[in-house]
Amino acid sequence: MAGYDTAGQIQxxxxxxxxxxxxxxxxxxRYFSPSPAADIFSDNAVAECQGAWASGGHYxxxxxxxxxxxLSGSTAQGQADAQTYAASMLSAYHxxxxxxxxxxxxxxCWLDQExxxxxxxxxxxxxxxxxxxxxxxxxxxxxxxxxxxxxPGSPYPNCSTMAAARGLNVPxxxxxxxxEPCGSLKNPPSSGAExxxxxxxxxxxxxxxxxxxxxANVDLDVGAPGFYTPSFCFSxxxxx
Amino acid sequence: MRSLQRTAAAAQGGPASRxxxxxxxxxxxxxxxAGALIALPDLxxxxxxxxxxPAGSRYVLLYGTPESRPFPGGSVxxxxxxxxxxxxxxxxxxxxxxxxxxxxxxxxxxxxxxMTVDRLPAGxxxxxxxxxxxxxxxxxxxxxxxxxxxxxxNILPTPVFAPGTATIAVVLAITEPSDRRLVSKKDPHHGAPxxxxxxxxxxxxxxxxxxxxSGSFAGPFHLGNAPALALTTAAANGSxxxxxxxxxxxxxxxxxxxxxxxxxxxxxxxxxxxxxARVAVxxxxxxxGGEPVATLATSDVARLxxxxxxxxxxxxxxxxxxxxxxxxxxxxxxxxxxTMQSRPxxxxxxxxxxxxxxxxxxxxxxxxxxAEVRFPVPAVPLGxxxxxxxxxxxxxxxxVLGGAKAGGLSAYDVATGALTASYSHGTTxxxxxxxxxxxxxxxxxxxPRLAFFSPALSLLGxxxxxxxxxxxx
Numbered sequence: 001m002a003g004y005d006t007a008g009q010i011q012x013x014x015x016x017x018x019x020x021x022x023x024x025x026x027x028x029x030r031y032f033s034p035s036p037a038a039d040i041f042s043d044n045a046v047a048e049c050q051g052a053w054a055s056g057g058h059y060x061x062x063x064x065x066x067x068x069x070x071l072s073g074s075t076a077q078g079q080a081d082a083q084t085y086a087a088s089m090l091s092a093y094h095x096x097x098x099x100x101x102x103x104x105x106x107x108x109c110w111l112d113q114e115x116x117x118x119x120x121x122x123x124x125x126x127x128x129x130x131x132x133x134x135x136x137x138x139x140x141x142x143x144x145x146x147x148x149x150x151x152p153g154s155p156y157p158n159c160s161t162m163a164a165a166r167g168l169n170v171p172x173x174x175x176x177x178x179x180e181p182c183g184s185l186k187n188p189p190s191s192g193a194e195x196x197x198x199x200x201x202x203x204x205x206x207x208x209x210x211x212x213x214x215x216a217n218v219d220l221d222v223g224a225p226g227f228y229t230p231s232f233c234f235s236x237x238x239x240x
Numbered sequence: 241m242r243s244l245q246r247t248a249a250a251a252q253g254g255p256a257s258r259x260x261x262x263x264x265x266x267x268x269x270x271x272x273x274a275g276a277l278i279a280l281p282d283l284x285x286x287x288x289x290x291x292x293x294p295a296g297s298r299y300v301l302l303y304g305t306p307e308s309r310p311f312p313g314g315s316v317x318x319x320x321x322x323x324x325x326x327x328x329x330x331x332x333x334x335x336x337x338x339x340x341x342x343x344x345x346x347x348x349x350x351x352x353x354x355m356t357v358d359r360l361p362a363g364x365x366x367x368x369x370x371x372x373x374x375x376x377x378x379x380x381x382x383x384x385x386x387x388x389x390x391x392x393x394n395i396l397p398t399p400v401f402a403p404g405t406a407t408i409a410v411v412l413a414i415t416e417p418s419d420r421r422l423v424s425k426k427d428p429h430h431g432a433p434x435x436x437x438x439x440x441x442x443x444x445x446x447x448x449x450x451x452x453x454s455g456s457f458a459g460p461f462h463l464g465n466a467p468a469l470a471l472t473t474a475a476a477n478g479s480x481x482x483x484x485x486x487x488x489x490x491x492x493x494x495x496x497x498x499x500x501x502x503x504x505x506x507x508x509x510x511x512x513x514x515x516x517a518r519v520a521v522x523x524x525x526x527x528x529g530g531e532p533v534a535t536l537a538t539s540d541v542a543r544l545x546x547x548x549x550x551x552x553x554x555x556x557x558x559x560x561x562x563x564x565x566x567x568x569x570x571x572x573x574x575x576x577x578x579t580m581q582s583r584p585x586x587x588x589x590x591x592x593x594x595x596x597x598x599x600x601x602x603x604x605x606x607x608x609x610x611a612e613v614r615f616p617v618p619a620v621p622l623g624x625x626x627x628x629x630x631x632x633x634x635x636x637x638x639x640v641l642g643g644a645k646a647g648g649l650s651a652y653d654v655a656t657g658a659l660t661a662s663y664s665h666g667t668t669x670x671x672x673x674x675x676x677x678x679x680x681x682x683x684x685x686x687x688p689r690l691a692f693f694s695p696a697l698s699l700l701g702x703x704x705x706x707x708x709x710x711x712x713x
Contacts, residue, residue, distance in 0.1 A: 008571040031575065034471055034529030037547035037594075037622075038575035042502050043525040065575055067530030068624035072305045072710040073313045074340050076357075076394035080413060080470035083441065083488070084529050087469055091489050091502035106428065114623030116670035116685060118305035118708040120313030122338065126394070132425070133438045138494040142425045142438065155685045156708050157311045164310055168436055172428035200429075209573040210617060210644075219573045
């Protein structure tokens with residue numbers, strides 16, 4: 001099942017994406033705070049969920065793209081970025097009645113590490129530790145799982161940093177940005193995503209708007225074989 | 241906690257340690273400063289005084305992550321910028337590791353503030369080290385102590401230069417653990433429940449003010465705003481500190497409850513030296529966290545949000561007005577790095593490489609775009625370093641990373657938007673900086689990671705470093 005990620009708002013994006021790709025997505029991945037240059041899902045969560053509902057893609061996964069130099073920083077910096085991320089997700093959850101946690105209680109929370117960004121172990125420990133420990137909505141179920149969007153083949157520290165992490169600070173999954181065969185939403189590639197040695201690739205961005213020449217403001221993503229991406233996203237159960 | 245990188249020569253009283261005798265003040269500074277000075281002899285040209293760079297040259301501080309384990313955060317190295325063409329430059333030397341926060345440059349780029357946090361039995365010591373950007377010599381250093389905090393507390397310090405003054409405000413985000421408990425959580429890799437030590441974290445902020453003439457601190461002034469989100473945005477003019485904060489949303493009871501909107505951030509205006517806000521007003525979204533901010537010629541403060549909208553806070557009332565810049569109102573699937581800088585003529589220079597645009601806008605005319613340059617989108621428009629395009633000191637030339645296919649560097653005439661020069665030999669750079677004298681620095685993934693260019697895009701020299709560079713100062 002393939003879906004979209006976008007830095008724009010879903011309600012402003014889904015029509016052009018449907019016109020270009022001919023059908024609705026299986027899921028959306030949207031940006032939450034801190035993502036200083038993106039439109040933030042929690043700033044307009046009701047309208048975003050209305051857009052998701054109308055698009056037919058009733059599942060929304062979260063990603064955060066902090067100021068990229070932060071990822072080379074300290075434990076305190078990682079913790080601060082994760083704290084805002086968790087609060088942004090909680091705010092969206094509180095704002096939209098039919099926006100629910102995944103039924104398996106595992107919400108994959110992606111950190112955007114771009115190609116030329118270095119991930120320090122101090123930052124990862126602070127970031128991942130906060131999310132893994134977060135008592136979301138006071139439920140006592142700790143449903144947030146830290147995960148990493150990255151280019152596993154990049155020469156910058158990413159896989160090697162994850163390999164040095166311990167316990168629940170180890171990201172649950174990688175979302176690989178490479179390779180980029182492009183293609184369509186209907187017929188995504190079945191396999192071939194790059195991977196790290198210690199953390200499995202569960203999601204693959206196989207088509208990026210700029211590189212693939214898409215008109216709609218979306219990148220295309222597909223889950224790894226046997227991985228059902230919507231099961232690890234927020235679900236929009238009805239039209240808000 | 242920080243750790244300084246001392247060379248073996250220094251530890252044994254060798255040449256590097258003798259270099260420390262250059263200045264008693266510098267010796268006494270200790271800490272990060274000592275580390276920086278130890279690096280200098282290896283960076284100087286043969287025969288030159290180890291603490292004095294060749295005429296016309298200057299040092300550059302590199303911030304990033306070492307390329308080998310254990311990948312500690314917040315490392316700094318110093319490199320020497322060449323004056324004349326030289327094929328290979330001495331490698332930058334490590335200065336410090338585990339800074340508590342990224343360095344911050346003064347508005348005129350003459351100084352760089354480095355922040356460290358050391359744990360003490362009764363709290364933590366926060367140290368600000370002010371480094372002369374030209375000579376890499378410590379100008380001043382001062383510390384303050386935070387007491388009454390539990391073990392495991394994290395402190396994120398953010399230095400904020402107040403232009404035209406000797407004051408550097410420091411915003412301290414203090415995040416304390418409580419309610420330690422053992423819980424069970426499903427392991428994502430094996431599916432089995434595993435025990436986990438959970439903690440509740442609660443943040444508040446404090447302010448302190450560093451006098452760069454005396455090296456002394458005033459404060460800390462605790463703001464009593466818990467629970468708040470640790471991330472802030474801050475800027476200062478000659479009289480006030482502008483601070484964006486957000487109350488941390490917390491559930492009143494478990495579960496969803498009645499739908500409610502996300503809290504708005506607040507902007508508080510503190511007279512420099514004070515811990516009491518003279519103004520506090522709600523600010524439009526988004527929450528603070530890494531967006532560019534600039535102090536305008538009017539002393540108003542601007543922050544650039546969503547990559548296209550400028551929110552201006554009045555220097556008098558703090559009230560926020562906002563305007564969207566049409567030329568930047570282009571959305572793509574992937575966000576772009578964005579930068580915003582004030583210019584001496586009162587305009588602001590804004591870059592958005594993810595859409596291939598840079599503009600000069602005039603705050604006095606509701607950010608009317610005076611000049612716009614369009615260029616091919618670089619290969620890495622979002623990754624670190626965030627600086628992908630720079631404006632020459634005269635404002636006449638825009639230098640930018642080459643497009644994804646060509647790589648290299650390009651120069652554009654700002655008045656006409658025309659391409660005037662380019663340099664490409666197959667290298668794709670990820671960041672671009674310009675020193676005050678005009679020398680350009682380009683950053684790449686593999687060694688030589690630093691390449692120095694003249695304003696005419698002639699390669700001056702290259703340098704290797706073991707640091708993966710996230711920013712230059």
